[in-house]
Amino acid sequence: MTLSISNIEKILHAKRFGDYNGSIETISIDSRSLQNNKNTLFFALVGPNNDAHIYIEALIDKGVQNFVVSHIPEQLANKATFFVVENTLDALQRYAAYHRSLFKFPVIGLTGSNGKTIVKEWLNFLLSPEFNIIRSPKSYNSQVGVPLSVLAINEMHNLGLFEAGISKMNEMEKLEAIIQPTIGILTNIGSAHDEGFEDLEKKIKEKLLLFQHSKLLIYQKNKNIDLILSSFPLLGVRVLFSWSFADETADVFVSKKAMDDKTILQIRTGKDHFEIQIPFQDEASIENAVTCLMVLLSFKYDQKTIQNRMEWLYPVEMRLKVKNGINNTTLIDDSYSCDFQSLKIALDFLESQKQHQTKTVILSDIFQSGLSNQELYAKVSQLITSNKIHRLIGIGETISEFKSQFTNCITYRNTADFFLHLKELNFANETILIKGARHFQFEEIVAALEEKTHETVLEVNLNSISHNLSFFKSKLKPTTKMMAMVKAFGYGSGGFEIAKLLEHHKVDYLGVAFADEGISLKNAGITLPIMVLNPETTSFSAIIQYNLEPEIYSLKGLNAFLQIAEKRKLKHFPIHIKLDTGMHRLGFSEENLEELITVLKGNSFVSVKSILSHLATSDAIEHKEFAHSQIDLFERLSSKLMIALNSKPIRHILNTSGISNFPEGQYDMVRLGIGLYGISNDAEEQKYLENVGTLKSIISQIRTIQAGESVGYGRRFLADKPTKIATIPIGYADGISRHWGNGLGFVTINKQQATIVGSICMDMLMVDVTKINCKEGDSVIIFGESPSVSLIAEQLRTIPYEILTSISQRVKRIFFRE
Template sequence: MTFSIQNIIQHLNAKTSGSFSDFIVENVSIDSRSLQNSNGTLFFALKGSNHDGHDYIESLITKGVRSFVVEYIPNNLEEKANFIIVENTKKALQETAKYYRNLFQFPIIGITGSNGKTIVKEWLNFLLSPDFSVVRSPKSYNSQVGVPLSIFGINEHHNLGLFEAGISQNGEMDILEEIIQPSIGVFTYLGSAHDEGFSSPSEKLLEKVKLFKNCKVVVLEQNDEIENHIACKKITWSFTNKIATVFVEKLLENQLKVNYNSDSFVVTIPFSDEISIKNCVTCIATLLHLGISLEKIQERVANLYPVEIRLQAKKGINNCVLIDDSYSSDYQSLKIALDFLEQQKLHQKKTIILSDIFQSGLPTERLYEKVTSVLQRNNIDRIIVIGETISKYLSELNNVIGFQSTSDFLKQFNTQSFQNETILIKGARSFNFDEIVVLLEEKNHETVLEINLDAISHNLNFYKSKLKPTTNIMVMVKAFGYGNGGFEIAKLLEHHKVDYLGVAFADEGIELRKAGITLPIMVLNPENSSFSAMIAYDLEPEIYSLSGLQEFIKVAQQKNVNSYPIHLKLDTGMHRLGFENHQIQDVISILKETNLVTIKSIFSHLATSDDTSFREFTLEQFSRFEKATSTICKSLKISPIQHILNTSGIFNYSEMQLDMVRLGIGLYGIGNSEEENKKLQQVGTLKSIISQIRTLKKGESVGYSRKFMISKETKVATIPIGYADGIRRSWGNEKGYVFINNQKATILGNVCMDMLMVDVTNIECYEGDEVIIFGEHPSVIEIANVVNTIPYEILTGISQRVKRIFFKN
């Protein structure tokens, strides 16, 4: 992607500061943290409710970026860079993408729907790439910002585009349609996703079909309601309606007979679930419209594969972290994966295992020049390349090791050479890099807790939206990140530039420091015996007692430190920890006599912020806090950070936000009211598999103590997860359930230490099938209500022997 900046300036009707006469745009960026920013970057300083890209311009200038699209020029920077000044930078990004899109005239397929957009896009890419030079939106880049960024991946060598469009409210699709300008439309499925942004499903449908207003043809499952709102030609498919353009008959579980015009042919598909079959038929109908031969359709469809659209961070052997992106290899997604590598790196040493890169649309030599440049900008320590082409073009780099094939790498490479590093594994599917992942991933049993990093970012931004821009935010990562994972979440929070992390004990903070976390860390339950270690690792203690204060001052003196930051905890009604009102003068007296410590913050904890029926008590706590804090600050002539709000406090009492708030359980997708939960996204999904299925007869029993007696023939599945993994025994004996193939399977008998058994009599399932222990259904909140506890206890109870997998869409 290169284009003239002068044309963009005219297109935007923008003012300028500086000289753009010789600037050619090589990269468009909105992320100041990306290592791919360089002197060829045009940076759009987007403003949102929780961030302002203008704040990072100065640091970008120091990294070599010289060209910016802004709404204003930050103080003292006018002479240091070149600026294009517009009213709205997001709109300018979209308008720039429209201009760039208009430079190309080849057909583009626009894909929308509630579900299946990314799967259909990736499958169409696989099915059409042998006949076309395809450009497609990377991953799930289908938003108001993601679509423009995707468009900049087009180059003059492409002759077909695949772009998905996602919306969450009225008015968004018109903008995306003008950017994508599809001539062919694909509608995947109309479901409940994003219903909350519309007054009715009909309103959402009307918004979605705006993508097709200038299309020549739209492919969709036969549906009168949807078709009535599409004016152009329609290619419909159906399993029941023979007058559809494509009529499909099921012959076997994974074999379909396709009837189109006067032709009939049979396809074998490598899936048996209903959703995958429908997505597959949508692709077949699209290929038929494009004139792909029946023989090619039969051959290619048989080779379709499950699409992993998420970047996953996994625990590797020898204290490594693996970034698993082993199913795609194109230049656009490589840049995204490298940014994720930088975000999730546990160690300074970075390794990439990379295959030949396909579908770039660029001449081979130019492609690998760009690949070389982006790898060097990301400071990759070791580059392992697999494939004849990439080995040839990257061979002159000092840190490159080349192999002709994946099997050559597996035969020759010693796994012990991977130690204490972060490894990005990225390859085209044909290279079978999943074998490398198996080799380098730490072996655990088949139960995993999947953590959605995008959901964490969403939840963080939701709570930020309740705050003033000047309010600091501390995020609690104690108790192994509420059971979700410590370092990985802390790294994400560091990426989002939160102000503080909070842990319960010093050893948690020490582990984060050892993992490379540099954010300020507050220890909320410090033991006196840990004070020396805290100073050694730059951890800041909560001080809540006179004895603790005196002991820390003593240790500070021994360590020869001055003005060491501490945080005073006041008890305003929680009656757990903290200085009581009658102790305030003693605290002041001690602090007046020393310069060994400095009060970084004063805070308290609300006892009933989650229950607004106790509003008067909460207001009284706040009043007590203000009075005590005022006394301390006046007496010591200081202005420390003040904070009292926890998660539910942010939601219910944002007027009390003061200088900082402390975000805890809400980050992990759990609020304290139905209203709050509607705003949050599910973060953790606990999964396992079916180990064995057996059929039991009347009179037999299941599990210890024969707690469940069979009253009629029952099919029972055993799942390898139990109370040693954190599943409450009280969730057993028909009180709880798991989800298998989108159906409830009731837990039978007692939960065992390492296993539980469920009723699958009416569920079509097989050994090895996936089992959802909790996630959307059942939710952690639902489980907590049934077993008479709180969601915190369910989350933090998940054993660390359960492998955590972190992913980003």
């Protein structure tokens, strides 16, 4: 919706500075988005670790003219129009609440601990034949995500589906004012974000605030919620509509029975009895399906329509995935939905994760935009142009009609037609976003373009990387810089993709162990400064060629580097001086400091960019005094070096554990390593970190062996009764320690532990699934939430670093964002 500047000033209760007289068409909070333009209103949000006011100057240079700010940067006072408010997040929420108040159609608000996004996506599928639906894209359910979702409503929509997520008290009231749901859905209440609430009752009460003005509330009946509802009346709820598997007093009573790979649900509501079939057997999917059923019943759908539609529910992929494709391509898989709002998000993700300069989008017809086709595809064309997409491949009847709106566009009437011409498209050396509505079956395109590797994958959650980075940033002073360690192939998680994300988060430095790691990142387009911590003298020429920055830890190394620097006539090339303060691994000791100063003093070939050291016992509180002695020695030696050189380089000594345990040693920069990947040596701190990597495989085969029969090499497992054995295609060649076999270790299948039996082989391992309901092809978690990397390391008497970095490069990495 287009709004005039004068209207915006009133809505935000802002004081305006500037004379822009145009209108606003888009809202932005991301300075990196290529969709920012002169009709954008940019909200400069301020968080605990980031202040978007620092990006305003760059945005003005890109053409953005309107900003909501808490203060005007001094040097920019007359260069744009500023709306000054007390709090920019409050202003964004106020703006969204106003926008929502302009529309009177039904809005369904969803909250709970689990299932919100799946229920929302299924409801969109089930209700879309009758309604033009606006819904939250992906999991946009936060204090920022909700207003951005609601601001996409337009005059053509007639039903809203918005989810609200909270992690602590006093958050839901703000989201309720924005969503203003007329119908409420409370999904499963679990343990997610428990740490933000004193107890379960307070958590439930806070979530119920979303429904205080709703007319209808749908929920699973249980004593806890019923008791709270009876003592915590919601202002507007006229009807409570409950369901249960166990309580026959619920409005809808459900019985279930498994059949093949499906579930039959027997529904009793009042005098009506009927059955529906759903293509799932796991408890979470069944609960989510019943919640959707309740909405259909409340909307008075007939039994036949309910039966027909519920049978076609499908697994929802809630994340954008980055995969390796054929011919050196990178695929971004977003193949289950296609609406205008999520297209904008996917294009931003494409820009943040592109590994090639050439960018291609494979796009289906777009549904439920609330716009006429003419207006919709004009806007899509603008998006494609602003994101500098080199080639668009459109699939669908409608997008084919609007082919002329796009440059360098090929269209096909359907997916089958696309496959007929697949060889002619010559995909190679490009990043490809694959985004299609469900019925176009774009997962087949992903399968055709994906690089073929074996069925074991390491899934890397980029949201978790961002979360963990923010957690450790919150421990730092505002002036402290951050070096993020991406050595050893990103601690086994992958190098470039994580480096690209960290670049977007504007960390100050990346750290690698060897030059070739840094060269790979530079070749992939990473522009951040990269420090090489263990450079070999043979790599110095390459380091200079690729503008990497070497750590220098010995006089021999320094002299070797200076010889090359002099030959190449370098001026002030950045180097980093390593001091040995007690680790006794690498570094200049106190006794050769004077010689170091003599060599460096007056030298114009190099410039000391930083001085660093490394704590030996940052994670061992029992050696706290030793760590303090290292910090004290570092202070003395680095100060002496700085005075002698008459310079003030960056100083840094803290690693991940040091950040938490020795805040007094922050100096100018810290080096975040294993903590970025979700691992802490402190059990209390671990609760606040998110799991980053999940190693998954599948069940290749299941067989039953009899008592006395054995499994694997050396007959190290002998069955004492009939035992069901599953074979998993992952072994020690993939990085799984052989010591984890023979009954010590386990994997997780359908949320149950399956003990590893017999010896782990090179390419496979075997587990006991006698008591687990599973089948060939089912997913297997090797590590992730359970078993965690920390647990495996503890059992094997090693450290998490070894477990993570041992995962073979032949294991495919899939990067995703929730």
